Amino acid sequence: MKIEKKIKDKKQLLEFLEKKGVLITANRRMARSALASYGKSQVTKGRSAWETPEILTFGAWIEKCALFSLYPEDAPGSHPVQGDNKAGGAVKSTPCRAILLSPLQERMIWEDIIERSTRGSGLLALSSAAAAASTAWALAHEWKVVLKRGPLWESGDPAAFLNWAGQFDLLCAKNNWIDHARLPMILTEAFKSGRMQAPGAICLFGFDEFTPAQTGLFEILAGCGAKLFIHEPTAHNTRAYRTGFIDAATELFSAAKWARAIVESDPNLRVGVIIFDLSARSNEVLRVFEEVCHPDSALLCSGHQDLAFNISYGQSLSDYPLVRAALLILALSADRFSITDWSELLRSPFIAQANTEIHSRAKMDAYLREHGENFITIRRFLKIFDKGQDNKWPAGFKNCLKRFSALVTGLPKRQLPSGWAETFNQMTKAFAWPGDRTSDSREFQQTVATQDALLQLAGLDRVAPSGWTRKKALSAFEKHVSSTIFQPEQKNAPIQITGFLEAAGQDFDRVRITGLHHECWPAPARPNPFLPIGLQREKNLPHSSPAREVSYAKKITERLLVSAPEIIVSYPISDGENELFASPLIAGLPEVDRKTPYDYGEFIMPAASLATDPLATPEIVPKSAMETIRDAKGPEVAKGQKISGGTGMIKAQAACPFKAFSHYRLSAKRLELPVSGLSPAERGILVHAALEYVWGLLKNQKTLLSMKEEEIEEIVGRGVASAMGDMAKNRPDLFSGRFGKIETLRLKGLISECLELEKNRSPFTVIQREERIDAEISGLRLTTIVDRIDRLVDGRLVIIDYKTGKAGVNSWTEERMEEPQLPLYSTIMKEPLAGVFFLQVKKGDCEYKGVASDDHVIPGAIVIGGEKDKIFTSYDCLDELVLEWKKRLYILADEILSGHAPVAPVDPNKVCKYCDLKPLCRIEVFR
Numbered sequence: 001m002k003i004e005k006k007i008k009d010k011k012q013l014l015e016f017l018e019k020k021g022v023l024i025t026a027n028r029r030m031a032r033s034a035l036a037s038y039g040k041s042q043v044t045k046g047r048s049a050w051e052t053p054e055i056l057t058f059g060a061w062i063e064k065c066a067l068f069s070l071y072p073e074d075a076p077g078s079h080p081v082q083g084d085n086k087a088g089g090a091v092k093s094t095p096c097r098a099i100l101l102s103p104l105q106e107r108m109i110w111e112d113i114i115e116r117s118t119r120g121s122g123l124l125a126l127s128s129a130a131a132a133a134s135t136a137w138a139l140a141h142e143w144k145v146v147l148k149r150g151p152l153w154e155s156g157d158p159a160a161f162l163n164w165a166g167q168f169d170l171l172c173a174k175n176n177w178i179d180h181a182r183l184p185m186i187l188t189e190a191f192k193s194g195r196m197q198a199p200g201a202i203c204l205f206g207f208d209e210f211t212p213a214q215t216g217l218f219e220i221l222a223g224c225g226a227k228l229f230i231h232e233p234t235a236h237n238t239r240a241y242r243t244g245f246i247d248a249a250t251e252l253f254s255a256a257k258w259a260r261a262i263v264e265s266d267p268n269l270r271v272g273v274i275i276f277d278l279s280a281r282s283n284e285v286l287r288v289f290e291e292v293c294h295p296d297s298a299l300l301c302s303g304h305q306d307l308a309f310n311i312s313y314g315q316s317l318s319d320y321p322l323v324r325a326a327l328l329i330l331a332l333s334a335d336r337f338s339i340t341d342w343s344e345l346l347r348s349p350f351i352a353q354a355n356t357e358i359h360s361r362a363k364m365d366a367y368l369r370e371h372g373e374n375f376i377t378i379r380r381f382l383k384i385f386d387k388g389q390d391n392k393w394p395a396g397f398k399n400c401l402k403r404f405s406a407l408v409t410g411l412p413k414r415q416l417p418s419g420w421a422e423t424f425n426q427m428t429k430a431f432a433w434p435g436d437r438t439s440d441s442r443e444f445q446q447t448v449a450t451q452d453a454l455l456q457l458a459g460l461d462r463v464a465p466s467g468w469t470r471k472k473a474l475s476a477f478e479k480h481v482s483s484t485i486f487q488p489e490q491k492n493a494p495i496q497i498t499g500f501l502e503a504a505g506q507d508f509d510r511v512r513i514t515g516l517h518h519e520c521w522p523a524p525a526r527p528n529p530f531l532p533i534g535l536q537r538e539k540n541l542p543h544s545s546p547a548r549e550v551s552y553a554k555k556i557t558e559r560l561l562v563s564a565p566e567i568i569v570s571y572p573i574s575d576g577e578n579e580l581f582a583s584p585l586i587a588g589l590p591e592v593d594r595k596t597p598y599d600y601g602e603f604i605m606p607a608a609s610l611a612t613d614p615l616a617t618p619e620i621v622p623k624s625a626m627e628t629i630r631d632a633k634g635p636e637v638a639k640g641q642k643i644s645g646g647t648g649m650i651k652a653q654a655a656c657p658f659k660a661f662s663h664y665r666l667s668a669k670r671l672e673l674p675v676s677g678l679s680p681a682e683r684g685i686l687v688h689a690a691l692e693y694v695w696g697l698l699k700n701q702k703t704l705l706s707m708k709e710e711e712i713e714e715i716v717g718r719g720v721a722s723a724m725g726d727m728a729k730n731r732p733d734l735f736s737g738r739f740g741k742i743e744t745l746r747l748k749g750l751i752s753e754c755l756e757l758e759k760n761r762s763p764f765t766v767i768q769r770e771e772r773i774d775a776e777i778s779g780l781r782l783t784t785i786v787d788r789i790d791r792l793v794d795g796r797l798v799i800i801d802y803k804t805g806k807a808g809v810n811s812w813t814e815e816r817m818e819e820p821q822l823p824l825y826s827t828i829m830k831e832p833l834a835g836v837f838f839l840q841v842k843k844g845d846c847e848y849k850g851v852a853s854d855d856h857v858i859p860g861a862i863v864i865g866g867e868k869d870k871i872f873t874s875y876d877c878l879d880e881l882v883l884e885w886k887k888r889l890y891i892l893a894d895e896i897l898s899g900h901a902p903v904a905p906v907d908p909n910k911v912c913k914y915c916d917l918k919p920l921c922r923i924e925v926f927r
Helices: 010-018 028-044 058-070 103-116 126-142 156-175 180-193 212-223 248-265 278-293 321-334 339-347 358-371 378-387 395-409 417-430 441-463 470-483 533-539 546-560 647-655 657-665 680-698 701-706 709-728 738-758 821-828 878-898
Strands: 005-007 022-025 055-057 201-205 227-231 239-245 271-275 309-311 495-498 510-514 566-572 764-777 780-792 797-803 833-840 847-852
Touching (some): 005 010, 010 028, 022 028, 103 126, 103 156, 103 441, 126 156, 126 212, 180 212, 201 212, 239 248, 248 495, 248 510, 278 309, 321 339, 321 395, 321 441, 321 470, 378 395, 395 417, 417 470, 441 470, 647 657, 647 780, 647 821, 647 878, 680 709, 709 738, 833 878, 847 878
Parallel strands (some): 005 227, 022 055, 022 201, 201 227, 239 566, 271 495, 271 510, 309 495, 797 833
Antiparallel strands (some): 764 780, 780 797, 833 847
């Protein structure tokens, strides 16, 4: 390829653009950067308006030329033929009726071909196969691989692809379609034949290599009179170092804090952070850099129109909350909607009246999580509004849902994609998406991108003439949005975060390169599965062989290591399981020698020059004396004040005072999330309700022993039906069908097993079932519910608490009891006690666990002072144990009354494991 001249500095590049040269870049980031630099130079010259230079990516440029070639009368900014040209004399352009397919149209054609084929009909990941086949088709045309039957194409995936490619080619020829892979070849012929006139000068910017198709096109352009220039970035006299970090997360945090420190020390510096696996970690990178550069971004009231950094790789369009809200609305048309999706839609700020109904929608979200089922239909959801009192539910959301329901009721079974695009648009309008709040720049761009995706869907009429079902249209739209990488435009930022390829042609003052460990760089070979490997290596296709990857990696590494005067290259030394080492391509760089490990958590560091310590960052905030205040006490409970929570509050205070204060004084608790079927708590509720009903009929053990098996079975069945009927009022769909039958059998067996255990006790009468009791401990007023109280023949009481999980009494001798409910019940009884017990209600493992005053209470139970007593050996009788319990409970009650609330879990490994307060107490930060 004949190159007229190399352009090495920015001044020459700007002069080239002022002379109406065409700048073709390797990616969008370079095009945006070059356009911004040109605009800045024009402003510097005092100009208020100027003609926009032609700066395009290679893909955008060939598509623009193709549009002129296909529709010469309509294409703006084209290069019309005037008079003679060197390729073929006087030529007159003639409109062509060929159609240029969109990327989405191409993908749907590939999917349809593969789905109808013998090899593709059983594929689980049809979209992935279509994407790989489309990539193979593009590679074949870019690298001039001939798709022709031969020994290399006879079996396996290449044979299947060759068949699919033949069908794709026939379809395109039959319908006069043109795909993007063939554009360079078509334009080459157009310039060569003289149907199009070549631009006067072209500069190629940021290309690490050229494909044979690109080379052929540029050679033809040169032959048609175009002058070819290539931009060669300045090679700096670089000081480069390497260093390792404990893991990739630590490495990323270090890079973010280093970049912020450099910019704060001199805002005019241009900092580059080049991340090896940026495409796979884009969400993590965004989160870390927002946390470091904009710490207030986590606050609900904050927002950043202009970030201090710019990431070259965007996120999937579907990952943006605004777009996600639109997809959730469309998914409602499937009728059954998961509780998590309902919750997300309720909390979305991108639907009508989201701001004015924020509190009522939050309450409804909490209600659904606590009382709802895992899946709720629209009809069922609308019925929930009827349960609202005093207009506590969001009326605006209800109206949106009614409009949506009316819209989807009359939907056709099939229609063209354009019809579904209009339907989907109406669906989002039913919820007034994207809401009535003022959108910022990034949200506006996301809205436009979503509307453009709908237009792309409408354009599929050409490839789906028979129409689609709603399910297929929605699936196609969702896949398109998910596969679309979107990056909002924003002002130029001092910190530029790029991948390895995007960094080409960039010029920085400081550079940080991350992720270069030996297992990823050079990258392993990844030949395309649909092209013969031998042919790929023969043509030297990307990723075709280890040798090719090593050669390419060397070229990229050499370019990066001269991209700034000062460069730090880093790598993780572990991936959590395996030890990692520096890539061999950076092994020659000097290792940073630090006397202490680099602590990424310590941001304020003494100022130092890069020459003495490359990882040092300037001091950002002057050091000053800090006063530490330990605040572990809340307000005292007012005299006579009653706190809800019952024994749960005492239990929480014993486990961790902060937990009790947060849950029961601040009412801070996590939102529940329904599970498929029944949660453990709901199963416990069914057992309690069934046993309450059964003992309400039996009354005492004498009645139980006198009844026949079939009579007992009938009573148990009534108890189970009553319990399930009460729960079914809130969850009507749950117990219908097979699940209800299975749960009925389970409960009947469990209750029957418990009753068999009761037959072996000494005679008793049940005097209280699930009864509410008011109690007072050291001035702390509580209301609690005792599962059951039995009276023995001698008049003494036995307190029973049902447990559907494992029950234990070992903690009853500890200062802060893990299970204080039964000790609490025993201290408020006014009559003599014979024993306190957990009744463990588990299939095949029903038993009493507790302590009794003598052997006659419950056979086999622990008796204080008895042979089996290994726990309560310090006490002579049950009354003495109860008195000790009372003392310990008084201490806990006094703590609650005084507001004692330090973060002090008795056993962090046990108490904190499933605690929902970690974000509030931040114990993980200090452990």
